Amino acid sequence: MTGGQQARGGRPQQAGGSGMDQVRVARAALSRLFEPLDPVGTLLVEAFGPAEALRIAAGRAPAEEVGALASSLQGAAGADHGDASGPRAAAARPGALASALERWAPRVPHLAPERDLEAMARLGGRLVIPEDAEWPAGLLGLGAEGPLCLWVRGDESLPAAERSVAIVGSRDATGYGISVAGELARGMADLGLTVVSGGAYGVDGQAHRAALTSCTPAVPTVAVMAGGVDRYYPSGNEELLREVARRGHLVSELPPGASPSKHRFLKRNRLIAALSALTVVVEARWRSGALSTARRAADLGRLVAAVPGSVYSANSAGCHRLLRDGAACVTDAKEAYELVAPSGEGLTEDPEGQVRAHDGLSLVDLMVLEALPVRRGAGVESLAVVAGLSEAEVRAALGRLCLVGLCERSEGGWRRSRKG
Amino acid sequence: MTGGQQARGGRPQQAGGSGMDQVRVARAALSRLFEPLDPVGTLLVEAFGPAEALRIAAGRAPAEEVGALASSLQGAAGADHGDASGPRAAAARPGALASALERWAPRVPHLAPERDLEAMARLGGRLVIPEDAEWPAGLLGLGAEGPLCLWVRGDESLPAAERSVAIVGSRDATGYGISVAGELARGMADLGLTVVSGGAYGVDGQAHRAALTSCTPAVPTVAVMAGGVDRYYPSGNEELLREVARRGHLVSELPPGASPSKHRFLKRNRLIAALSALTVVVEARWRSGALSTARRAADLGRLVAAVPGSVYSANSAGCHRLLRDGAACVTDAKEAYELVAPSGEGLTEDPEGQVRAHDGLSLVDLMVLEALPVRRGAGVESLAVVAGLSEAEVRAALGRLCLVGLCERSEGGWRRSRKG
Numbered sequence: 001m002t003g004g005q006q007a008r009g010g011r012p013q014q015a016g017g018s019g020m021d022q023v024r025v026a027r028a029a030l031s032r033l034f035e036p037l038d039p040v041g042t043l044l045v046e047a048f049g050p051a052e053a054l055r056i057a058a059g060r061a062p063a064e065e066v067g068a069l070a071s072s073l074q075g076a077a078g079a080d081h082g083d084a085s086g087p088r089a090a091a092a093r094p095g096a097l098a099s100a101l102e103r104w105a106p107r108v109p110h111l112a113p114e115r116d117l118e119a120m121a122r123l124g125g126r127l128v129i130p131e132d133a134e135w136p137a138g139l140l141g142l143g144a145e146g147p148l149c150l151w152v153r154g155d156e157s158l159p160a161a162e163r164s165v166a167i168v169g170s171r172d173a174t175g176y177g178i179s180v181a182g183e184l185a186r187g188m189a190d191l192g193l194t195v196v197s198g199g200a201y202g203v204d205g206q207a208h209r210a211a212l213t214s215c216t217p218a219v220p221t222v223a224v225m226a227g228g229v230d231r232y233y234p235s236g237n238e239e240l241l242r243e244v245a246r247r248g249h250l251v252s253e254l255p256p257g258a259s260p261s262k263h264r265f266l267k268r269n270r271l272i273a274a275l276s277a278l279t280v281v282v283e284a285r286w287r288s289g290a291l292s293t294a295r296r297a298a299d300l301g302r303l304v305a306a307v308p309g310s311v312y313s314a315n316s317a318g319c320h321r322l323l324r325d326g327a328a329c330v331t332d333a334k335e336a337y338e339l340v341a342p343s344g345e346g347l348t349e350d351p352e353g354q355v356r357a358h359d360g361l362s363l364v365d366l367m368v369l370e371a372l373p374v375r376r377g378a379g380v381e382s383l384a385v386v387a388g389l390s391e392a393e394v395r396a397a398l399g400r401l402c403l404v405g406l407c408e409r410s411e412g413g414w415r416r417s418r419k420g
Numbered sequence: 421m422t423g424g425q426q427a428r429g430g431r432p433q434q435a436g437g438s439g440m441d442q443v444r445v446a447r448a449a450l451s452r453l454f455e456p457l458d459p460v461g462t463l464l465v466e467a468f469g470p471a472e473a474l475r476i477a478a479g480r481a482p483a484e485e486v487g488a489l490a491s492s493l494q495g496a497a498g499a500d501h502g503d504a505s506g507p508r509a510a511a512a513r514p515g516a517l518a519s520a521l522e523r524w525a526p527r528v529p530h531l532a533p534e535r536d537l538e539a540m541a542r543l544g545g546r547l548v549i550p551e552d553a554e555w556p557a558g559l560l561g562l563g564a565e566g567p568l569c570l571w572v573r574g575d576e577s578l579p580a581a582e583r584s585v586a587i588v589g590s591r592d593a594t595g596y597g598i599s600v601a602g603e604l605a606r607g608m609a610d611l612g613l614t615v616v617s618g619g620a621y622g623v624d625g626q627a628h629r630a631a632l633t634s635c636t637p638a639v640p641t642v643a644v645m646a647g648g649v650d651r652y653y654p655s656g657n658e659e660l661l662r663e664v665a666r667r668g669h670l671v672s673e674l675p676p677g678a679s680p681s682k683h684r685f686l687k688r689n690r691l692i693a694a695l696s697a698l699t700v701v702v703e704a705r706w707r708s709g710a711l712s713t714a715r716r717a718a719d720l721g722r723l724v725a726a727v728p729g730s731v732y733s734a735n736s737a738g739c740h741r742l743l744r745d746g747a748a749c750v751t752d753a754k755e756a757y758e759l760v761a762p763s764g765e766g767l768t769e770d771p772e773g774q775v776r777a778h779d780g781l782s783l784v785d786l787m788v789l790e791a792l793p794v795r796r797g798a799g800v801e802s803l804a805v806v807a808g809l810s811e812a813e814v815r816a817a818l819g820r821l822c823l824v825g826l827c828e829r830s831e832g833g834w835r836r837s838r839k840g
Contacts, residue, residue, distance in 0.1 A: 180731060308728030308740055311600055311751035320728055323749035331731035331740050 020131065026050035027129050027149040028113035032255045033057060033104055036267045037145060039091035040100040043073055046144050059105030070097045116151075116255045123230055123256070124245070125153035130409075134158055139274050140409060141300045141399015143380060143391075147253035147271060153229045154249035158275075159194040159219045162403045165340060166196040166276035166297070168290040169203025169283040174315050177203055177283030180307050182210040184280060187333020189214030189221070193340070196276045198268065199223035199244070203282045203290070205237050208244050221248040222275065226268040227260035228252060251275075266292060273297035277340045277403060280305045280330055284318030291318050294327065301362075301396040303339050305330040364389060368397035369406055369416070377413030440551065446470035447549045447569040448533035452675045453477060453524055456687045457565060459511035460520040463493055466564050479525030490517045536675045543650055543676070544665070545573035550829075554578055559694050560829060561720045561819015563800060563811075567673035567691060573649045574669035578695075579614040579639045582823045585756060586616040586696035586717070588710040589623025589703040594735050597623055597703030600727050602630040604700060607753020609634030609641070613760070616696045618688065619643035619664070623702045623710070625657050628664050641668040642695065646688040647680035648672055671695075686712060693717035697760045697823060700725045700750055704738030711738050714747065721782075721816040723759050725750040784809060788817035789826055789836070797833030 027050045034041040044053040055061065056069065074092040090096065117127060128134050128150045138161025139146050152158065165188050169177055185195045185207040195211035197204040204223075211221035221244055225233065229250040232238035244250055253271065254264065269292050273279055279297035281304075284290040294304045305328040309316030323329055330336045371387040372378065380398070384391045398414055401407035408417040447470045454461040464473040475481065476489065494512040510516065537547060548554050548570045558581025559566050572578065585608050589597055605615045605627040615631035617624040624643075631641035641664055645653065649670040652658035664670055673691065674684065689712050693699055699717035701724075704710040714724045725748040729736030743749055750756045791807040791814075792798065798806070804814045818834055821827035828837040 176730065307731060308736070308743065308749075310596065310730060311727060312596075316728070317751075320749050320751050323728065323743060324755070329728075329740050329743035329749075331737075335744070 023050055023131055024127055024129050025113050025117070026054045028116055028127055028255065029054055029108070029111040030057070031148045031151070031253060032111050032113065032116065033107060036147060036253050036264070040073070040096055042144055043091045045148065047072065050148070054108070057101065057104040058108040059101055066097065066101070073097055119230070119256045120151060120153075123153055124155070125151060125229060128152050128158060136161055136275055137402035138162070138164075138276070138399065139271070140402050141396060142270060142274050143395035145270060149253065151229050151252050151255060152249055153245040154219065156219045156249070158249065158251070159217070159222065161275050162277045162340070163192065164194040164196050164222070164276045165336060166272045166279040166293065167203065167207035167282060168197055168272065168279065168293050169281055170285060170288060170290065170315050171200050171202040171204075172315070173202035173206070173283050174313065176309060176313070177315055178206045181206040181282045184282065184307070184333050184336060185210035185221075186214055188336060190216050191333065191337050192216050193337070194219045194248070195221045196272055197221070197223060198272055199225055199233070199237060199241055201234055201236065205240055208248075209240060212243055212247055219248050223248070223250050224268055224272045224275065225250060225252040225260070226254075226264040228254055228256040228258040230256045231259060233260050265289060269293040270296045273300055273302060274399070276302065278303040278305060278336065280307065280336055281319055281322055281327070282307045283309065283315040285314055286317045286321060288318045291322065294322055299396065301400045303328065305336060305339060307331065364393055365397045365400055368394055369401055372407055372414060372416045374416050377410035377415040379413040383414065443470055443551055444547055444549055445533050445537070446474045448536055448547055448675065449474055449528070449531040450477070451568045451571070451673060452531050452533065452536065453527060456567060456673050456684070460493070460516055462564055463511045465568065467492065470568070474528070477521065477524040478528040479521055486517065486521070493517060539650070539676045540571060543573055544575070545571065545649060548572050548578060556581055556695055557822035557828075558582070558584075558696070558819065559691070560822050561816060562690060562694050563815035565690060569673065571649050571672050571675060572669055573665040574639065576639045576669070578669065578671070579637070579642065581695050582697045582760070583612065584614040584616050584642070584696045585760060586692045586699040586713065587623065587627035587702060588617055588692065588699065588713050589701055590705060590708060590710065590735050591620050591622040591624075592735070593622035593626070593703050594733065596729060596733070597735055598626045601626040601702045604702065604727070604753050604756060605630035605641075606634055608756060610636050611753065611757050612636050613757070614639050614668070615641045616692055617641070617643060618692055619645055619653070619657060619661055621654055621656065625660055628668075629660060632663055632667055639668050643668070643670050644688055644691045644695065645670060645672040645680065646674075646684040648674055648676040648678040650676045651679060653680050685709060689713040690716045693720055693722060694819070696722065698723040698725060698756065700727065700756055701739055701742055701747070702727045703729065703735040705734055706737045706741060708738045711742065714742055719816065721820045723748065725756060725759060727751065784813055785817045785820055788814055789821060792827055792834060792836045794836050797830035797835040799833040803834065
């Protein structure tokens with residue numbers, strides 16, 4: 001276990017691979033060590049990078065270093081703007097670091113990330129990490145809530161969020177929902193867009209299935225799983241998910257073998273939203289997981305749309321709730337496409353659509369764009385100070401600017417993209 | 421024919437009635453003389469008042485006076501801000517006045533407004549004019565496009581727009597549309613609101629019918645007709661319209677006996693919108709008269725809502741179009757009520773609803789409120805100069821301010837309401 005050996009060596013070694021391999025192995029190991037969005041884990045990786053975070057998790061950092069760490073976590077938590085319930089605050093709670101290290105240290109030697117990487121390779125998959133060129137820019141909008149890595153099955157490169165549309169909805173969809181989901185997904189794929197969904201029964205499954213009938217995009221569909229990509233969940237969709245892996249992508253931030261659980265589903269929804277320029281909810285009850293995906297999409301500054309239905313259908317009540325809250329009303333693929341189509345690519349001559357394309361950048365986006373340096377990247381915190389915005393606003397704007405190719409990640413932070 | 425005799429006498433006489441009666445008779449006569457929104461007629465009434473406008477229409481004004489009139493109409497047309505297609509521009513076209521006078525003069529002696537007033541009295545009706553306290557403030561938002569008068573059947577006072585909701589839609593409604601229209605209308609009436617509609621088959625008729633089953637409001641429903649209120653159109657709704665006249669109101673800007681025609685239907689729609697705080701479209705095809713009512717409501721700064729339906733129903737395509745254009749999504753009476761309920765009257769605890777109620781006045785409304793004098797009224801033109809807004813903006817804002825009781829019409833124009 002290279003990660004463990006490195007940790008035991010006190011300092012990460014170049015032996016057994018390049019620095020890049022070492023980072024990849026460390027991220028693989030960490031993705032098995034703690035849950036997505038674990039407060040302490042997230043902060044450690046953010047502050048020290050994955051390899052050093054793994055060494056610390058292994059308990060190989062000297063006691064005085066751990067003390068300094070705890071105060072630096074408390075300092076970082078200050079950036080939460082006094083939100084005592086934020087993840088940084090949770091990480092900074094006295095004892096949080098010590099308790100995490102106590103849980104993690106005995107497990108680190110048994111993580112076996114290289115075994116996971118080999119298992120993925122046997123499935124025709126690979127690990128994609130933020131350091132890779134393939135890392136979808138859409139995920140950058142998640143900031144510190146971005147995944148450590150993505151376990152990916154499927155040959156092609158991960159599609160860009162600006163060419164992807166999430167189609168989500170009820171597991172117990174009605175015939176109406178199934179029908180609309182299929183037509184929307186097939187239409188979006190025929191127009192060259194990748195259909196992202198969650199692999200579940202009902203709307204999700206039908207969206208994947210219909211997208212697979214299209215020959216247009218290289219990656220017709222992506223299923224973002226709440227467990228490992230070798231687990232076919234739900235089992236009734238096994239054949240469908242195998243086909244998605246073969247012709248599209250199965251994706252998860254959890255390592256092979258991980259089982260899906262309720263909180264993993266909820267966390268998974270942020271990835272569906274972040275991987276897509278638009279989230280369309282086809283059917284959803286008043287309280288539905290699909291609404292959480294829509295909410296995440298809105299938080300990221302992405303477009304949210306809902307399909308209307310009968311006012312007597314409980315399965316449309318969530319959609320109507322979204323429409324009341326400002327989601328776009330979408331009744332067919334053409335309308336959905338026009339929401340995400342780049343300037344001039346509209347299918348009908350809608351003068352308003354043109355205005356929308358030209359006015360694409362909001363005031364906040366423009367303020368962040370102005371604040372972005374051209375050469376060396378700047379961190380979110382510094383951008384927030386320069387632009388006079390909150391860090392959350394800056395993060396959301398960075399995601400949108402990346403989507404339209406105006407900004408990119410570089411050493412030390414974010415900068416204007418060369419084409420921007 | 422008093423109106424004609426007065427005109428023949430050269431100067432209107434007080435004989436046979438007070439000045440108020442004279443204005444009422446003049447408005448009755450003019451409503452038969454020219455079509456609603458007639459450009460020259462509208463400008464004459466605006467510039468000279470109804471009694472003098474009738475004298476001019478009778479051709480009793482000396483030639484030099486008519487010449488001065490034509491230039492003054494041209495001057496008024498300047499207020500159209502160079503919109504060469506506006507009604508004022510049409511009235512100012514060379515020869516427009518002369519041609520109108522040529523058509524009107526021979527007809528004035530035969531108008532017989534008192535016969536119309538007597539006919540209305542026999543039907544249990546009356547003529548309501550802008551000079552009456554009963555004149556609905558909601559109509560004031562129409563400015564120069566307001567009706568000359570309203571021929572009204574029904575005992576009670578005309579209800580205030582802020583307690584009225586228009587429910588409109590397809591004539592060839594589906595079972596779904598009929599069902600939703602009925603539930604919405606009954607629900608609104610049970611909550612104390614008057615249901616305004618157009619008396620047509622389908623959604624309109626069902627809305628009237630359902631509202632009549634409620635005992636709550638003094639005026640459960642108002643049907644705004646495109647012809648005279650003694651004409652039951654469509655004939656299949658005769659029984660329903662008789663009941664509306666008995667328990668609610670039948671209303672028209674056209675005199676008794678006038679037959680409905682296509683352009684009268686379109687003009688009628690502005691009255692439905694202006695008499696209501698909210699217009700709800702239940703079902704509408706892509707091109708539908710109900711959408712014109714919704715558009716007029718939006719122009720007046722009133723709320724517009726649409727009921728969602730199946731994306732496969734052509735009868736819901738117009739509703740989805742409205743939703744895309746920013747109409748509120750309404751699925752039941754409670755939701756519609758919350759859109760119009762005064763602050764604190766919401767039925768559910770919706771924090772956003774509270775914000776909406778407190779922030780009720782838009783910036784434009786506040787600017788017009790600031791510009792309104794406390795004592796002597798000011799005209800739209802002067803208010804536009806003071807507030808730095810267009811006349812159209814000022815008119816729309818005045819309508820909204822009247823609706824919430826912050827402004828009122830007084831001699832010479834508009835002023836702050838005493839309660840405001």
